[in-house]
Amino acid sequence: MRRITSHISNLFNPSQKELTRNLEHLLGFRPIHIRYYELALRHRSKTEEDDCNNERLEFLGDAILGAIIAEYLFKKYPTQDEGFLTELRSRIVRRETLNNVAMRMGLNKLVQYNVQDKGLSRSHIFGNALEALIGAIYLDIGFKKTQHYILKTLIKEYVDVDTLEATDPNYKNKLLSWAQRHGHSISFETIEEKMEGQRRLFTIGVLMNNELIATGNSYSKKDAGQVAAQKALEVLAHQID
Amino acid sequence: MRRITSHISNLFNPSQKELTRNLEHLLGFRPIHIRYYELALRHRSKTEEDDCNNERLEFLGDAILGAIIAEYLFKKYPTQDEGFLTELRSRIVRRETLNNVAMRMGLNKLVQYNVQDKGLSRSHIFGNALEALIGAIYLDIGFKKTQHYILKTLIKEYVDVDTLEATDPNYKNKLLSWAQRHGHSISFETIEEKMEGQRRLFTIGVLMNNELIATGNSYSKKDAGQVAAQKALEVLAHQID
Structure with a gap:
């Protein structure tokens, strides 16, 4: 009985409804399994329990993003060698780039973290949350649709690959x-x-x-x-x- | 006319037929686009042209393998933190492990490389070719089927994840x-x-x-x-x- 009640209360949890609405606005599609996204948006400064923060999803999302960007670059630059592809991918997925994307998307407004800790907002927690969000999207809707979202929305709107290509970090x-x-x-x-x-x-x-x-x-x-x-x-x- | 002739000759290329047969035996499924596999099996010591060796496919395959192993470990170890997952994945995908898998699969017999160069057989060219092969498989049959091949055949038959987990490289x-x-x-x-x-x-x-x-x-x-x-x-x- 307890499990059923908790299931029903989850279904009607007003904060989940609001999060679903916010995510739909942010992502351009309606998330199905909202619990993945709740986890993706929870920084470890907001929870005592080790496995209730977004770090495992960040690990997964980082790998999924890496694979999707690898194929994108492999096809976009058919004659460039693997050194070029590796370097350009690292510029796209590095923490500074992702943190910047997360801020411009407005993802920072959805991340749950300890706002008292002033150091955190200067670190890359929003970029890390973006990776975790990609992990959540992958678990929610699968590889093909995640790939479509990343290439047709995320990269297209927020990452200028040609400029990253032309910029030599020296x-x-x-x-x-x-x-x-x-x-x-x-x-x-x-x-x-x-x-x-x-x-x-x-x-x-x-x-x-x-x-x-x-x-x-x-x-x-x-x-x-x-x-x-x-x-x-x-x-x-x-x-x- | 020249292109048509070359296309026809490719279709009936006896070495391609033999490679298809060998790969079908090795992989357990029949490859469709054999040109990806030809490229995956060509080490740079065997070709003058920079973009006719397997290094670009190695870049792609490495990323695809990384993503598939990430999800596998994420689900196999639901309570372990990202440090554990990262470390265990690096043990699975490191060059020594993959080279060993490639040799045991018999992939070394299919790789085209300069056999005169004695140093090469001691390096990790077969493990690298295995990554390139995964890139070729992905381009040939897509993410879902590649994932199935890697988890149900490659990992299951050739990688002892539990032993890798228990081994501390120290x-x-x-x-x-x-x-x-x-x-x-x-x-x-x-x-x-x-x-x-x-x-x-x-x-x-x-x-x-x-x-x-x-x-x-x-x-x-x-x-x-x-x-x-x-x-x-x-x-x-x-x-x-």
């Missing part, structure tokens, strides 16, 4: 200017060149104050330097944050 | 024993502890001969140490390889 410049501001010396060094099949593979190292802090591999020296600089920035960000 | 031990063999000193240091929401986030650094070579973050010190050790091993592998 991690090397970023690293050098950071080091200059903080009084560190940075140098790049070719650590190794070796043949892999018919191609030459370069390993470039980043030295900060003559200590090796990161390395990068690529078939071009320029790219290997960029990869190494990006990794160095990650290592430094962990130390500084 | 990167810390691996790093320490490597350092001992090579006469280096290794130490772990807590670089930072900070609150993120209601949880404490630890950053652990790996120092080799008193130089910081890698850092790792996690909500537990033990895990952060493992992540840092794993990254240190990657940095060292790039220098040593």
Whole structure:
């Protein structure tokens, strides 16, 4: 009897009705299994229980989004190599891009989080909630329809792929200017060149104050330097944050 | 006229017929668009042209496999957190696991590569070809059927998920024993502890001969140490390889 009552009360839960309406407005389609979406929108700062927040759905949504964007780029750029595709996908799905999309969609208004914690709104919780939302959509309506939603609505309206393609993040410049501001010396060094099949593979190292802090591999020296600089920035960000 | 002739000759290409037969035997279903599979099985050591090897399909297949395994683990372990799911997925899809699966399936017999290059057979070209094959299967028969093939055949027959779950790779031990063999000193240091929401986030650094070579973050010190050790091993592998 208890289960039936709770089922009925869920059916008529006014907050679920409101959420369904809000999501329909946000997504352009009516969600069926609202409980997935409730979970997707619950940040861990809002719940005591470990498995009642959106992090598992974020894991799932991240993977689904990655696959859908991979196919999209594979078909959009039929002659570009896997290095290009990997780099462009990482620009589309990186936290900054997704957080920005989530804010512009208005998803931030639906996310449940501890508003007292001022640090949270500066982190990427809305971008993470967007990934969780994609996980919820996938569980709710399946791969094909999720793919359609992501490509025909999300990417089309909120992500400028051509601009992302044209923008070179230039991690090397970023690293050098950071080091200059903080009084560190940075140098790049070719650590190794070796043949892999018919191609030459370069390993470039980043030295900060003559200590090796990161390395990068690529078939071009320029790219290997960029990869190494990006990794160095990650290592430094962990130390500084 | 030339195009028609080439089309007809393709239709009756005896090597395509043989490949179709071999793949049907390997996969348990008859492939429809054989050209995807031809590409998936062509390593770059076998072709001069950049876009005629399997690397683009490897990018696609890696993403599709990642999504399918993500959902599989999400449902198999309904109460485990995203850290557990991420770690277990990485064990399933890592190069060593996939290379091993590819060899046991017999995929290595179908991959076209330069057999003169002795280094290649020691690298992970068969595991990479397996990812490319998954990309080809996806383009050929779509998400749902690819998912069915991967879960009901590939994983079921060749991957022991429960053993992978139980096996702790213990990167810390691996790093320490490597350092001992090579006469280096290794130490772990807590670089930072900070609150993120209601949880404490630890950053652990790996120092080799008193130089910081890698850092790792996690909500537990033990895990952060493992992540840092794993990254240190990657940095060292790039220098040593």
